[in-house]
Amino acid sequence: MAWAGCMVESPEYISNGDVTFHFTSSSHTTSATCNVGTTQTYAQVSNVELEYDTAYTVYASCTATNGTAVTSASTTLTTPKVMPTESWLELPAEDTNGLYPNAVELKVNASGVRNYTAYYDNSTYTSMWVAYPLSSSHMGSLSRPSKWYYNPLIDESEQVNLCDHSYEGDTYSRGHLIPNASRNGNEEMQKQTFYVTNSVPQVQNSFNSGVWSNLEDALQSEAKSGETIYIVTGVAFSKVGETKSVSYIQAADDTKDVPIPNYFYKVALKVKTNSSGTVTSASTVGFWFENKAYSDAYTNYAVTVDQVEQWTGFDFFGNLPDTVEVTAESSNDWNAFLAF
Template sequence: MSKFTLALVAGASAAVGAASTAALLGMGSSKKNIPSQTVTTTTTVGTSPTGTAPPLPVPIRRLDDPKAPFVPPVDPAGLFQYGFPGPVNDVRNAASLTSSYDRRTKNPHWVAEHITPASLLMRNGDRRHSAFEEDQAIPEKFRAKLKDYFRSGYDRGHQVPAADAKWSQEAMNDTFALSNMCPQVGEGFNRDYWAHFEDFCRRLTSYYPSVRIVTGPLYLPKRDPVDNKWRVSYEVIGHPPNIAVPTHFYKIIYAEDGKTGGNVSLGAFVLPNDKISNDKPLADFEVPIEAVERASGLDFVSLLPPARRKRLCQEVSCSVIVKEYDQRQKQMTTPPPAKGLPSPSQR
């Protein structure tokens, strides 16, 4: 996909239909009462209900008599007495990441991380001591579950990789919550090209003292070969089907020069959630940040003055280094050392 095509696609809109069947929604003939759960959230629009009666409608002026107030006969905001519909951002602030969760797709909107030369040199975390887990801070009915990925054919793809959080075991454990995961094609992508791309991000700390990265899913339209119209189509996995499989993934890279008010080298990349040949140049996936913003509905650099912006791929060579996944996989599946004994790297 060319950069022009991606920009066009990112700006396109598409209507997505849904088959409202009881089987698809996981609704049986019997209903169970599910206890309500409390979770700290941040609303994106409106104001959350306070438990008090809704305010009276705001008086407006009558056109025939500007001096006489007129009270509308309806109060749409009265809905808030029953609860705030949303949308709601389940914002998570963990040791190694900050994220916003999308309850509709059961994937994150975005996940942000920060890596430095010092953080990558520390080796206090071991992924063999970590385990995938559901995010208990998200209400049960909106939560991605371990069973949803079981035999789905997709990897539980880290958005913030565990390898970026070796500086502490807690930090590494944070990356294994399913709120940091999206369904990703395994062989040829998550275990290969995507992993090489993550390694590229880490290697940037050889040139920059501070690197910030935002990663997330995209659901891009494609042209229907039959009627030539653009449509959004993606698979849904789970039991019942409820986790969207992204069509693409993005990374926004902020490589900071470390100076107060200094320059930031920016890079935006969009990769398809599919097998990618290891000889594919990374630069082929570079896109304008504005294209990712239009496609995701997110804003990444609104507070960064243009004078401080530089293009990352003009500052460094944007290329991946292919590493053998089999060797990494062998290291990851090796049993952890017994407690009290040093790991092989520490001996």
């Protein structure tokens, strides 16, 4: 993450008050826009996602009310060598109370930019959750890839061969945890959503293709029109303290027995920050589903993040300030989340 700022002269002559900061490296270009009032003398953007260990040229631009393009002098910055994961608001806390002793965090990055993090349990060949930021810059109109790939971060023997075919039968599909459409604005990031570690057996008809897809669409639409949303999508074989039978399935091209999740969930976070980038308030909402067909709306399955934490044993959004987290995670109001 990075921030940039500049002095503003005659802000009343800036068209719509919009000032855009441009960050350009040898391989990566991004921008961020802020709005200044007619009496402000300083413009600033924060939480801009950049590649780590990379030199950038930075400048600001705006359009004057008479239509003239105005550009500031440029400066340079170099991002840190180590990705500061404590600023990744989507990540659950690392302590899982020993629930998944074989699980590891796989940080999937595209050309140095964070894509998503998967909490992969190689004893069940399952990512128990995938956490990722979602903003308009992640989405576009790239065509859907035709095949899946092994995740290069772990040995192929610890993965299920879903590269060319799905699971046996026609009930379960290769259910994405981070959706293809949440990364179809960047070819490398999109391909990484087709790592087999991002797939779990999910009822296709009237779940993956219905209420679940509708929820994904709603989150994508909200991210396109507003600020970044931080999302964790996960599965559970049983709730904490619950005894529940688990069925198994094999991939068409593999003999490994893959457990079928009994539950799917999503938790989502939006934040507001002050001028220094510190989170001052937040809104969250959760959704919890059984792995089955549905005929009603996803809004009927809204729950609090607190509730999902009780059922899964995970502590979501662990990088939020504690006082903000306690208040935010007690709401299951989808409309309030949208309005935040």
